[in-house]
Amino acid sequence: MLDVKMVREQPDRVRERLASRGAGDEARLDDVLALDEERRAALAEVESLKAERNRSSKEIGALMAQKKLEEAETRKQQVREIGARIAALDATLDGIETRRHDLLSRLPNLPHASVPPGRTADDNPVVREWGTKAEFAFDPLPHTELCQRLRLVDFERGTKLSGSGFLLYTGWGARLERALIQFLLDLHTREHGYTEVSPPFIIGRDCMFGVGQFPKFEDQAYAVREGEDNGSLGKLYLLPTAEAPVANIHRDEILAEADLPIRYAAYSPCFRAEAGAAGVGTRGMIRVHQFDKVELIKIVRPEEGYDELEKLVANAERVLQLLGLHYRAVLLCTGDMGFASAKTYDLEVWAPGQGQYLEVSSCSNCEDFQARRMALRYKNSEGRNVLPHILNGSGTALARLFVALIETHQQADGSIRIPEPLQPFLGTDVIRP
């Protein structure tokens, strides 16, 4: 959520930054400003009436103590009228505040000044490349073929169980998935200084609102029904990313400055309805309704936000380097960024069997956008409450990493060579048919 005071004081800058996203959000800015103005006018009026009522009620108490009952009755009648006006104004004010909050909560974050202008993913500059595209003396197979030959994933039966977009990992495939999760968690906790947390996979609305998933992207979430028909549908949701619960761990708290920076690493499955994306790139494991991910979350002082973002990206890149996977880092342009983010790097790993790069990590600094939504603050050395920057990054998403891994390290005999750092976790150096 944007700071209303900032919107009020720098409307032109806010308008320009919103416009740079190219989603037309700046069109709603005038409504926000008008509602804000209305709110403050109504607030001034109702507050002065309340002050008057408070004074009068106190006087009535004094009159009654002095047994001046008739005078007290007269005053009561007067205050009753004030009360009626307050009730009416409060109702008006409530409507204004609801509309203002709703509008404001649907406005995306402002892109940081260092974010390149652009409209689509084609405008994202590549900021870094590591390794080179794997060369093969044979025709590399796509992961779907590899999975079937090595019995790593049973696509048909996954679909039988839960519909398209759900995977049944089998044998070495299931074991590889588990090994990757453990490899990632150990890497980030032992070498990168993150504290491991394991959050609930079913979460409340407040978590979804806090990170900016709700109210705008409600149709993307799976809602959970508790029991048969007790009306609880919609209160709880399957998490779309561990970012949602983990970033909210300290919601509605005032941390000490010494608590920062906070760094969490969390494994979770991620559930995404992908409404409207049916039939687009749905083959195999590239786009699915459920995938595993290790997510990294940081809560830091604003002055350290962007240094921490660079470190976060480096932590995610380390994963791909250790697994010997060629990748590139791109900086998302203004038009391609997510709702809550002020600046985002994506890591795209090369998948030889696909002949394309796959997004396996997205690392963002959301600045204070989420902290404001969830009322997360820390007390600084001057005793003021400050909104920290909240960062999130995939470290990394698994189904696609799995794809890049087996496609990159496939060998002529149909086996998969396992990169050395992963071998202790999997218990083998090669997966054979």
Add this chain to the structure above:
RNA sequence: GGAGAGAUGGCUGAGUGGUUUAAAGCGCACGCCUGGAAAGCGUGAGUGGGCUUAUACCCCACCGGGAGUUCGAAUCUCCCUCUCUCCGCCA
């Protein structure tokens, strides 16, 4: 799932309709005292919003959340959530 008890500031805990602008204690910060400390004494200290150059003053709201009664609600009524104890069920 059933029965009971409870939710007040950083913590403990008083307050059951009006000087409560929420007592008191502990803890905290600063000052005095001291060679230094402890003790003692004094002062201060919550969150959000409005006004404002202001993190000054003043005003509004906040005693788990929401609705209601009243001139006036921490206090009375209703609903919800959560915590604790006991019972049942259960990986």
